[in-house]
Amino acid sequence: NAGVTQTPKFQVLKTGQSMTLQCAQDMNHNSMYWYRQDPGMGLRLIYYSASEGTTDKGEVPNGYNVSRLNKREFSLRLESAAPSQTSVYFCAIALGQGRWTYGYTFGSGTRLTVV
């Protein structure tokens, strides 16, 4: 998944702990996204950012915050982790902007377990 780097690749948290998942791109794309995928399910959109300095809620934003400080980086923060947030988290970038977004590239994922 060249172009999108997610860190860490694996993480175990205790309930109530906080952490930030990092996503960085080197493809100069405007749009960035955070998805989660629970076992046996499709991906669900948490938050997205159409451009530097803007963020919007997706399908399942509760319990998360995001930050797009520059064009390259889009971070996802769990303030108080819960077992229901155990999932694989994918960052994605896309060409274009807004209505004309296409060609998504996904990172390799962060596998998060909350105990």
Place this chain on the structure above:
Amino acid sequence: DAKTTQPNSMESNEEEPVHLPCNHSTISGTDYIHWYRQLPSQGPEYVIHGLTSNVNNRMASLAIAEDRKSSTLILHRATLRDAAVYYCIPQNYNQGGKLIFGQGTELSVKP
């Protein structure tokens, strides 16, 4: 968002063509139809997308019905590496072009 219906699973034999169907009867006139696939333990990857005309690329072909209420992803010669979950996604341009994934079709390929 347009709702999609895909078979939960399909099987194919290696080196045979595969036709993966998708119904999207509530699609709007400006929604592009995207197909992505997810190999085991990986993030999704782009396969193909189109609006009204049939589309071809090195990975697959996309056949879109004239009324745009359904589409078919065609893999011309399935390989073992094509075993994946395939997602058909109408992209709603009025909602910022976000991709909203459904359950997809799990394709297995037999040698």
